Structure formats: C-alpha cells, structure tokens
Amino acid sequence: MLHHVTLHLARSKQFPEGSPRHGYVITAPLDGQGHLDWEEWLERRAHCLVRRFWAAEAERQGVLVHRPGGSGGATWMIDYNQGRLGDEEAGYHLHQHRFAEGEYVTIADDDGKPHTFHVVSVIPAEPGRTGEHR
Incomplete structure (x- = not known):
C-alpha cells in the first residue's frame, strides 16, 4: 500500500535540535511492517514521488527508484x-x-x-490522491 512518509532532519552538530525545515515527503509502497515493498514498487513506481525541502533552497521533485548494486544487492x-x-x-x-x-x-x-532523518509521519495515500504531496 502506498504511504506518504514525512522525514525531518534529525539532531546533528549543525542542528542540535534537528530541523523540520529540512527533509522529504516520500510516497512509497510499504508492507504491513513498514518496510519498502519492492514488488508493489514495480507495479506502482510512477506514483512513488519525492519532494525534498531544504530550508531556503528551492524544493526539488524526484522519484523513488530501486537500482541494482549496493549492500543487499540493490539500493x-x-x-x-x-x-x-x-x-x-x-x-x-x-x-x-x-x-x-x-x-x-x-x-x-x-x-x-x-544525513540522518527522523520519520515524523506515515499516512496511507488516499485513493485518487496517490502521488500528491501536501
């Protein structure tokens, strides 16, 4: 099932309290335990969108992709x-x-x-609104 996952920058030397002005909203397929679901991604990857927000920088729009290589055989x-x-x-x-x-x-x-990010919300994507970011 697709979910909208919001990530905020976690505490670091530069941001001792973390930062809600730095992060991502990712529409991703998650299984029942909250893990990324590769099989559903294959079927719905066109809906797996990402919005990156980074303080004063312009927002960036992207897509969630799964590529061969890396630890575990894919990244x-x-x-x-x-x-x-x-x-x-x-x-x-x-x-x-x-x-x-x-x-x-x-x-x-x-x-x-x-950069380490804190998962601040995981919300099921609403039917008819899949891939939209609020």
Whole structure:
C-alpha cells in the first residue's frame, strides 16, 4: 500500500535540535511492517514521488527508484532527473529500515554526504490522491 512518509532532519552538530525545515515527503509502497515493498514498487513506481525541502533552497521533485548494486544487492535512491546521472541521493540500507513514526533513516545527498532523518509521519495515500504531496 502506498504511504506518504514525512522525514525531518534529525539532531546533528549543525542542528542540535534537528530541523523540520529540512527533509522529504516520500510516497512509497510499504508492507504491513513498514518496510519498502519492492514488488508493489514495480507495479506502482510512477506514483512513488519525492519532494525534498531544504530550508531556503528551492524544493526539488524526484522519484523513488530501486537500482541494482549496493549492500543487499540493490539500493533505494531518490532520482531528481532520470535522464541525467549524478543527481541521485542514495538511501543507506533502506531495504532493512522500518518507515514508522519515531524511526530513523539515513539518506546521502547528491554529494554523498549522509544525513540522518527522523520519520515524523506515515499516512496511507488516499485513493485518487496517490502521488500528491501536501
């Protein structure tokens, strides 16, 4: 089932309290335990959209992709321009992490610098509104 997952930047040296002004809203297929569902992604990948918000920077729109390689045999990534290599942001072991409120995930920016994010909400995508971000 598709869900809208909101991630906020977790506490770090630069942001001791974390930051709700830095993060993502990801529409992703999750199984009953909150793990990314590769089989559903194959069927519904056109609806797996990502909105990146980063304080004063312009928002970026992308898609959630699953690529061969990496640990576990594949890597979940955010791709902002599917026609150009090098703008992707890779998730760190996203196939193992639960997307549930209170959990943490790590995503490396397009320069490869990892950032840890706090899962602040996981909301089922409403029928007829799949892929929209609020």
